[in-house]
Amino acid sequence: MVAVIQKPTLGQRLMGLVEGFDGPLAFAVFMLACVGLLIMYSSGFDHGTRFVDHARNMVLAGFIMFVVAQVPPQKLMSWAVPVYAMGVTLLIAVAIFGLTKKGARRWLNIGVVIQPSEILKIAMPLMLSAWFQKREGQLRPLDFAMAMLILGVPVGLIMKQPDLGTALLVLSAGLSVIFFAGLKWRWILPPVVLALVGVVMLVIMEPTLCLADVDWRVLHEYQRQRVCTLLDPARDPLGKGFHIIQGMIAIGSGGFWGKGFMQGTQTHLEFIPERTTDFIFAAFGEEFGFIGGMVLVAGFFFLVYRGLVIASQAPTMFSRLLAASVSMIFFTYAFVNMGMVSGILPVVGVPLPFVSYGGTAMVTLGFALGILMSIAKSKQLVQS
Template sequence: MAQQFGKIHPWRRITPWFRGFDGPLAFAVFMLACAGLLTMYSSGYDHGTRFEDHGRNMLLAGFIMFVVAQIPTQRLMALALPLYVLGVTLLIAVAIFGVTKKGARRWLDVGITIQPSEILKIAVPLTLAWWFQKREGQLRPLDFAVAGVLLALPIGLIVRQPDLGTAILVLSAGMSVIFFAGLSWKWILPPVLLGLVGVALVVGFEPQLCADGVRWPVLHDYQQQRICTLLDPSRDPLGKGFHIIQGMIAIGSGGFWGKGFMQGTQTHLEFIPERTTDFIFASFSEEFGLIGNLLLITGFVFLILRGLVIALEAPTLFSRLLAGSLTLIVFTYAFVNMGMVSGIVPVVGVPLPFISYGGTAMVTLGMALGILMSIAKSKRLVQS
């Protein structure tokens, strides 16, 4: 036996680790990663070690994706509740003795500084998918109410920090699980219509609502200022509106073909704030133009559609709900980032997947894609 084992080619021992990997999903990830490295080199080559660090973060995310892809979906389901409890416990710890930076208490010092809210981007959809898997075939309104509580608890703690960007991502992930689980439209339409009416009223009464001295209930002052700046960036063109105005100038100046690689004047003359993080889409648009934007959006659309196909073909309710939710996290990341840079939604500090600099977000993205790969592998193993 030992002699026979010794004759096995090393590649044949490694092959099982890659068996079942979803080729189209891996291709989409690779192409977007290449776009991210290209953009980061142009916008961050003179920004310290941003390009090298971005490459390192991508390698780390790829390693995490590969490792997580080896975890069976049954094991992922067993990890759901412990991960959720850990995440909520750490959020409570942040609220009590967290580290405060720039007026926000989002971090925890445990020897190294961590941001526990990032855990909930994965833990919330995992836990909600686990919950609905346990209730499969006997769903009642009470079950959706319990799911709502499981979602509301971390959202409330994250909003309190405050961290609206992460709260939006966790909320979208959780709501997508609840929606895919079969939430009735009669519960979905009223809040959606109410939200649209609220947006229309804010837009219609913007001069009165955003006048000096007017304070909105519930929202923090900086959140109110972001909404007012979105509605009229010219109110404070050198202050709160500077980000949006410069982002739109960069996008518009790119034209159809763009100014060319490393030729963006708004970027390299440093008119674009946060050009390697939140506003990197403006740098990309300036250099690669409308055609580059369409190709980038096509890459995201392909990845999202492939993720939804994996969700549709998944063998269990748990894996279907989880795959659909994680796919929509990528959609939310991309939509919110491009929207805030383009002046469509308020600036909330959400990075553009694969493109923006940021180690924590890259690790979270690697975990999400690894879970998608694991679900795709489980479907192939069932078929074989």
């Protein structure tokens, strides 16, 4: 008897590559990407090739997601230490001989100019997830202390650049891994209570602390100015408070239903600074109003929810921690961006995922989505 081996067709091979992808997650990302293209066309139609470049960046992010999704979680775990070590080494190199632009030393020229802090947005959850995986079932307080040290070194180097926005994103990614690894509430509550007390004291003492001759020491002067501007934007309405004030005016002028697509006056008369990047949510709120804003918020919540579902069903501790942390990265991006544009958080330069223009951020988001898809595929393989 002669055995007949039938080779799979090209279509079957391609379908095998996407088999196991999480459909609801892919749908949520697709809808957010459509929203991003829609508002980018409106806010950036007179901004050179911004719309075309944004679409190109989305295609690049999709390609990266597709490639990373083919890498099994076990392989991703083997990357953790090398990628983390490379990221920290490059941050040290930035501190020694990095490029300085606008008073910040954040870039490194290695033939091409790169921003090494972006690597840590992915390297940090990878490293900490691998750290806790190797200690599964025997976690001690010392393990959590070491995890905080692993987190603290790159965060400190990034803050020294200074880059408060990226430091916040890396810190939140690392803290989410530590929290989901089983950090006890009695260790969480004291710093949370202390932070809340600090915020209340800051609000109460704002008239004194924000005087021109007061040095906060723990923050750079421009960071102090951002906090003081958040507490009282009217202190410098045509200078440091201009961004926040114009953002709130644009969102408020959108009302309940919005002014309509391409009808945003604050946007098209160029009152909104950075209307295609950090403050694109203000342009969106002006044109699509409260209803549009709530739909966008719901889209991000669904994206984070699907990520957490994937985490809850992951077969290993590494996969669970990594998926949960990546999901919280999306939450932090969206929460911080919308918060700073709405005037409830300081302006720290964090983009809105899939909506704001930015090639580097889109690459990071594509890599993060690829990780989630890889973990979703591994769940399917285990069940089959």
